Amino acid sequence: MEISFLIFQLLNGLTEGMILFIVASGLSLVFGVLRVINFAHGSLYMIGAYLAFTLSTLFQDFTLGPYLLLMILVPAAVAVIGLGLEITLFRRIYRKEHLLQLLLTYALVLVLDDLVRLIWGGDIRNVSRPLVLAGSVDFAGFSFPSYNIFILALGPVIALGLWYLLYRTHWGNLIRAAVTYPEMLGALGTDVTRVMTGTFILGCALAGIGGVLMSALANIDLGIAMEKIIDCFAVVVIGGLGSVGGALLGSLIIGVGKSYLSLVLVRLAMVFPFFVMALVLIIRPWGLFGKPER
Amino acid sequence: MSKTNSNRKNYLWGIIAIAVLAILPFLLITLGNKGEYWIWVITEMIIMALFAASLNMILGFGGMVSFGHSAFYGMGAYTVALLIKKAGVPFFLALAAAPVMAGAVAAIIGWFCVRRIGLYFSILTLAFSQLLYMIAFQWYTFTGGDDGIHGINRPEFFGPVTYYLFCLAILVACLLVMRMIIRSSFGLAIRTTRENPERAKFIGISVQRYQLLNFIIAGAFAGISGGLITELNRFAQTEFLHWSKSAEPIFASLVGGMYSLIGPVIGSTILMFLKIVLQQVHQSLVEIWALFLGLILLVVVLFAPEGVMGLRQKFLKKH
Amino acid sequence: MAEEILRVEDLTKSFDGNTIMNNIHFSVPQGELSAIIGPNGAGKTTLFNLITGYHLPDSGKIILEGRDIVGKQPYEIVRLGIARAFQRTNIFPRLSVLENMVATVISNRKGSLNMVTPVQNLKEVHERAYQILESVKLRDVAERQSGILPHGDQKRLDIAMALALEPKLLLLDEPTAGISPEERWQTIDLVHELWQRLGITMIFIEHDMDIVFKISQKIRVLCYGSLLAEGTPTEISKNEKVIEAYLGEEV
Numbered sequence: 118m119e120i121s122f123l124i125f126q127l128l129n130g131l132t133e134g135m136i137l138f139i140v141a142s143g144l145s146l147v148f149g150v151l152r153v154i155n156f157a158h159g160s161l162y163m164i165g166a167y168l169a170f171t172l173s174t175l176f177q178d179f180t181l182g183p184y185l186l187l188m189i190l191v192p193a194a195v196a197v198i199g200l201g202l203e204i205t206l207f208r209r210i211y212r213k214e215h216l217l218q219l220l221l222t223y224a225l226v227l228v229l230d231d232l233v234r235l236i237w238g239g240d241i242r243n244v245s246r247p248l249v250l251a252g253s254v255d256f257a258g259f260s261f262p263s264y265n266i267f268i269l270a271l272g273p274v275i276a277l278g279l280w281y282l283l284y285r286t287h288w289g290n291l292i293r294a295a296v297t298y299p300e301m302l303g304a305l306g307t308d309v310t311r312v313m314t315g316t317f318i319l320g321c322a323l324a325g326i327g328g329v330l331m332s333a334l335a336n337i338d339l340g341i342a343m344e345k346i347i348d349c350f351a352v353v354v355i356g357g358l359g360s361v362g363g364a365l366l367g368s369l370i371i372g373v374g375k376s377y378l379s380l381v382l383v384r385l386a387m388v389f390p391f392f393v394m395a396l397v398l399i400i401r402p403w404g405l406f407g408k409p410e411r
Numbered sequence: 412m413s414k415t416n417s418n419r420k421n422y423l424w425g426i427i428a429i430a431v432l433a434i435l436p437f438l439l440i441t442l443g444n445k446g447e448y449w450i451w452v453i454t455e456m457i458i459m460a461l462f463a464a465s466l467n468m469i470l471g472f473g474g475m476v477s478f479g480h481s482a483f484y485g486m487g488a489y490t491v492a493l494l495i496k497k498a499g500v501p502f503f504l505a506l507a508a509a510p511v512m513a514g515a516v517a518a519i520i521g522w523f524c525v526r527r528i529g530l531y532f533s534i535l536t537l538a539f540s541q542l543l544y545m546i547a548f549q550w551y552t553f554t555g556g557d558d559g560i561h562g563i564n565r566p567e568f569f570g571p572v573t574y575y576l577f578c579l580a581i582l583v584a585c586l587l588v589m590r591m592i593i594r595s596s597f598g599l600a601i602r603t604t605r606e607n608p609e610r611a612k613f614i615g616i617s618v619q620r621y622q623l624l625n626f627i628i629a630g631a632f633a634g635i636s637g638g639l640i641t642e643l644n645r646f647a648q649t650e651f652l653h654w655s656k657s658a659e660p661i662f663a664s665l666v667g668g669m670y671s672l673i674g675p676v677i678g679s680t681i682l683m684f685l686k687i688v689l690q691q692v693h694q695s696l697v698e699i700w701a702l703f704l705g706l707i708l709l710v711v712v713l714f715a716p717e718g719v720m721g722l723r724q725k726f727l728k729k730h
Numbered sequence: 731m732a733e734e735i736l737r738v739e740d741l742t743k744s745f746d747g748n749t750i751m752n753n754i755h756f757s758v759p760q761g762e763l764s765a766i767i768g769p770n771g772a773g774k775t776t777l778f779n780l781i782t783g784y785h786l787p788d789s790g791k792i793i794l795e796g797r798d799i800v801g802k803q804p805y806e807i808v809r810l811g812i813a814r815a816f817q818r819t820n821i822f823p824r825l826s827v828l829e830n831m832v833a834t835v836i837s838n839r840k841g842s843l844n845m846v847t848p849v850q851n852l853k854e855v856h857e858r859a860y861q862i863l864e865s866v867k868l869r870d871v872a873e874r875q876s877g878i879l880p881h882g883d884q885k886r887l888d889i890a891m892a893l894a895l896e897p898k899l900l901l902l903d904e905p906t907a908g909i910s911p912e913e914r915w916q917t918i919d920l921v922h923e924l925w926q927r928l929g930i931t932m933i934f935i936e937h938d939m940d941i942v943f944k945i946s947q948k949i950r951v952l953c954y955g956s957l958l959a960e961g962t963p964t965e966i967s968k969n970e971k972v973i974e975a976y977l978g979e980e981v
Contacts, residue, residue, distance in 0.1 A: 154530050154533075154534065156537075206709070206713070209713055210712070210713070213716075215476075215529060215530065216474070216476050217712050217716050219476050219478075219530070219533050220476070220661065220665065220708065220712050221709065221712045221713070223478060223658070223661070223708075224658075224704075224705045224706075224708035224709045224712060225705065225709070226705070227655060227658055227701045227702065227704055227705025227708065228701075228702055228705035228706055228709065230701065231699055231701040231702035231705065232702060235699065235702070343541065343654065347537070347538050347541055350534045350535070350537070350538050351538070353531075353534070354527075354531065354534075354535070358530075384549055387545060387549075388542060388545070388546075390538075391538060391539065391542045394523075394535065394538060395523055398523050398526045398527065398535075399523075399526075591845070591846060591848070592845045594848040594849060594850070595844055595845045595846055595847055595848060595849060596836045596841050596842050596843070596844040596845075596847065596849055596852070597842060597843055597844060597845040598845075598849075599829065599832065599833050599836065599842075599849050600833065600836070600837065600842040600843075602822070602825065602829075602833075603822050603825070603833050606822035606823060606824055606825060607820065607821065607822050607823070609820065610816075610820045610821065610822065611822075612803070612804040612805045612808075613782070613804055613805075613808060613813075613814055613820070614808065614833065614834045614837045614838075614891060614894075614895065615805050615808040615809050615837045615838060615895065616805055616837050616842055617803070617805045618805070621842070624843075
C-alpha cells in the first residue's frame with residue numbers, strides 16, 4: 118500500500134475526527150457544567166444538518182458567501198432551539214435525581230428524531246459544497262477534496278477558540294471552576310443561571326456547527342443522530358466527560374480508526390467505536406484521563 | 412393495617428386480577444373477527460408487561476438506568492425465530508432456549524457496562540444494544556437483515572385464546588419468580604446497591620458482581636418475552652432490537668411505578684391503551700408513536716415521576 | 731504483650747500533587763482502644779480510606795494479622811475483618827433500620843447470594859439484628875425508615891452495622907460529630923462499653939479532647955500527613971511538639 122494512500126486515509130480520518138471533536142466537546146462541556154448528559158445532542162446535530170440543507174436550497178448559486186452565512190445562521194438557530202429546551206425542560210430537572218435527568222434527555226431524542234422525520238421525511242439529503250471548496254487539491258500524489266481541507270483548517274481554529282474561551286476569559290474560568298468543583302457553582306449567586314444557560318447554548322451551537330460541516334461532507338439521513346451520539350459516547354469513554362482535551366484525543370482516535378478500518382471492511386469501521394469502548398473498559402475503566410472511581 | 416393483613420389483601424387482589432385476565436379472552440371471542448384482533452392486543456399487552464417487569468429489576472430495584480434492554484428482547488425473539496425456522500426445533504424447546512441466549516448476551520454486555528457507574532453505565536447500555544442492532548441489520552444471510560425472519564410456524568393447538576392463556580401463565584410464573592428473588596437476601600443486597608453502592612461495598616458486598624447477576628437475570632426474562640412475541644406475530648425483525656424499543660419498558664416502569672413489581676404491569680396496560688386509542692383516533696397517528704411516547708415520557712418525568720403506584724402510596728398515606 | 735493486629739509501614743499518598751500522607755508508620759496491638767487526633771486536613775480520614783481499601787496508597791504496606799492488604803477491594807477487606815463507621819452518615823436511607831441491619835448480618839454470613847428464601851423467614855438473622863440494635867439502643871425504631879431518623883440515631887445505626895460485621899478491627903470516623911453535647915457522651919459511653927464487652931480492637935478519630943483523653947488507651951497524633959507523636963494520654967499531654975502544633979490552639 119502506497120504511503121500517499123495511507124496519508125489520504127489519515128487526513129480523511131482527521132477530517133471526520135474534527136467534526137466529531139466539535140460535536141463531542143459541546144456534549145462534554147454541557148455535562149461538565151450542568152452535570153446532565155444530553156442524549157439529544159446528536160439530535161441537535163442532525164437538526165443542524167437538515168436546517169443547513171433547507172437553507173441551502175434558498176440560494177440560487179451556492180458560493181462561499183451563502184455558505185458562510187449558513188455557518189452562522191444554523192448554529193444560531195440550533196442554539197435558539199437549545200435555549201428553548203433549556204428554559205422549558207432542562208431547568209426543571211437540575212436538582213432532580215440523575216435517573217430522571219437521563220430519562221428526560223432520552224425522551225427528548227424520541228421526540229426530536231421523530232419530529233425531524235415528520236418535517237423532512239426519510240429521503241437522503243445533502244448540501245452541495247460552495248463552488249470554491251468543491252474541487253480538490255493535488256497533494257503528495259493524490260487528490261484531496263478542498264472541503265476536507267477547509268474542515269481540517271477549521272477544526273483547530275475552533276479548538277483554539279474554545280481553549281481561549283476556557284482559559285482566557287472570565288466566563289471560561291467560571292466554566293472550568295464549575296467543572297472541577299460543582300459545589301462551588303452555588304456560591305456564585307446570580308451568575309449561576311447565566312453560566313449554565315450560556316454553556317448549554319454554546320454546546321448546542323457546537324452541535325449545529327458540526328451539523329453544517331457534515332451536511333456538505335456526506336449524506337444526511339435520519340440515522341446520523343444516533344450514530345453521532347454513539348461516537349460521542351465512545352469519545353467520552355476514552356477522554357472523560359468535562360475535558361476538552363480528552364474530547365480532542367478521543368475524537369481523533371475514533372475518526373482515524375474508522376477511516377483505516379473502512380479500508381479493510383466497512384462493517385469493521387462501524388463497530389470500531391464499540392470496540393474501543395470495550396477495550397478502554399477492560400484496560401482503564403476510568404478513561405485515559407480520569408481517575409479510578411474508587 | 413398489619414403486614415399479614417395487607418399481604419392477604421394483596422394475594423386476594425392478585426387472584427382476582429388473574430381471574431379477570433383469564434376470563435377476558437372468552438368474553439372477547441364473542442365479538443367474532445374483531446374479537447380475535449382484541450385478543451391479539453391483550454396478548455401483546457401481557458408480553459410487554461413481562462418485558463417491562465424484567466427491565467424494572469434493573470431500573471427500579473437495582474437503581475440502574477438501562478437504555479439497552481431491547482437487546483435481550485430481540486435476542487430472545489431471534490433465538491426462537493432462528494431455531495424454529497432454520498433448525499426445525501419445536502416451539503417449547505426454542506422458547507426455553509430464549510432466556511438462555513438472552514442471558515448469555517446480557518452476561519457479555521453487562522460485564523462491560525457494570526465496570527462503570529451511573530451515567531456511564533447508561534450510555535454504555537445504549538451503545539452496546541445499538542451494536543447488536545447493527546449486527547442483526549448487517550448480517551443478512553443469518554438474520555434476514557432489514558426483512559427479518561418470517562413465516563414462523565405455530566403449533567396447531569395454539570389458537571388465539573390458548574396462546575393468550577399460555578402467555579398469561581408464563582407472565583404469572585415469571586412474576587412469581589421475580590417476586591421470590593426480590594424478597595430474598597439477593598434482592599435485599601441489590602436494593603442496598605441501589606440505595607448506597609459505596610456503603611454496600613463496606614458491608615462486604617461485591618457490588619459489580621451483584622449488579623451483573625441482576626442484569627443477567629433481567630436479560631433472561633426479557634428474552635422470554637421476546638420469544639413469546641415472535642411466536643405471537645410469527646416473525647422477528649430488527650425493530651425489536653432498535654433503541655427506541657427500549658423506551659417502552661422504561662415508560663411502563665416509570666408510569667406504573669418503579670418501586671413495585673406490579674407497577675410495570677400496570678404501566679404496560681396503560682401504554683397499550685394509549686396505543687389503541689391513538690389507532691382508533693387516526694390510523695396515521697400510529698406513525699408518530701415515537702413522538703407520542705417521547706412526549707408522554709417527558710410529561711411523566713417532569714410532573715409525576717413516581718408513577719401510578721407512587722401516587723397511590725401518597726394517596727394512601729394521606730388517608 | 732498482645733499480638734499485633736495492624737501494622738502500617740511507610741504509608742504514602744498524594745492527591746493531585748499534594749502529599750496527604752507521608753511515610754506513616756505505626757503498629758496496633760490486638761484489643762487496643764486508641765484515638766487518632768490532629769488538625770483538620772491532617773489526613774485522618776484518608777488514613778481510614780487507605781486502610782479500608784477505598785484509596786490505593788502510592789507506596790507502603792498495610793499489614794492485617796500478618797498479611798499485606800494493599801490493593802484489595804473494600805469488600806474483600808471487610809471480609810478480612812475490618813469494619814468502619816463513617817463520619818458523614820452512610821446508611822441505606824430508604825430501607826428501614828431493621829433492613830439495614832439484616833442486610834449487613836446476611837452479608838457477614840456470606841448469605842447474600844441466596845435468591846430463594848424470603849428474608850423475613852430468616853429467624854436467626856433477625857434475632858441477631860435485633861440483638862445488635864438492642865446493644866446500641868435502637869431496637870424501638872427498628873421498623874422506621876432509616877433516612878428520616880435524627881442524626882444521632884443514624885450514627886448509632888452506622889456503628890451497629892459495623893458491629894454486625896463481627897470485625898477484628900473497628901474504625902470509627904468521628905463517632906460524635908454532629909451530635910448534641912449531651913448525646914455525645916452517651917454515644918462514647920456506648921462505644922466504650924462495647925469495647926470492654928467485645929474486646930474488639932478499635933481506632934477512632936475524634937476532635938473532642940475530653941472524650942479522647944477519657945477513654946483511649948493510646949493516642950496517635952497526625953499532623954500534615956506525618957505521625958507527630960504516639961503514646962498514652964498522659965504522655966501526649968506532656969509532649970512539647972503536640973502542644974505546640976495542636977493542643978495549644980484547642981485549649
